[in-house]
Amino acid sequence: KQEVTQIPAALSVPEGENLVLNCSFTDSAIYNLQWFRQDPGKGLTSLLLIQSSQREQTSGRLNASLDKSSGRSTLYIAASQPGDSATYLCAVQTSGSRLTFGEGTQLTVNP
């Protein structure tokens, strides 16, 4: 059974800092890995999707990497801003169309 773990569970940083969020998964037979953002009381917004054949994806200040063999992904946020404060969720897609989610990292960026 696929299990996804995100570390740390919560992170507080000053504005302008670069930061890394970690995601690990137990079964390397994945189709893709997706990073989401969730604001309090809201739905999920897709940030980046990395196909299993890819190593990384970039969007603006965000960069996600994938090392399938070791079962790890990182989300790098450059020059963090207070507007980046949210919960970040990692999810892996395996056979049967299923997404398995981690419990998320709650990020607070202090002005």
Added chain:
Amino acid sequence: NAGVTQTPKFRVLKTGQSMTLLCAQDMNHEYMYWYRQDPGMGLRLIHYSVGEGTTAKGEVPDGYNVSRLKKQNFLLGLESAAPSQTSVYFCASSSLPYEQYFGPGTRLTVT
């Protein structure tokens, strides 16, 4: 495009009552999903559909039924609500193996 929409946004039920949650998508996606999100448990897949007229069980299907009579709609039913079904319910859609798009969620309380 509205993307993925969910109806209703909030609902309070008494134990034993029934209700149906409606999910609609206008992206012509084949795949649709229902998840529930609970504190400390993350998002878990309830049921999903790989096309019109098809449904399949996810990780936590007990107590729920689903129907996909039209490609754009995916209904989640609770026949006899229980307090354990108090949760936030999210619908998502995708064209496998691409990213899943999520609706804004339905907050359900069962008393």
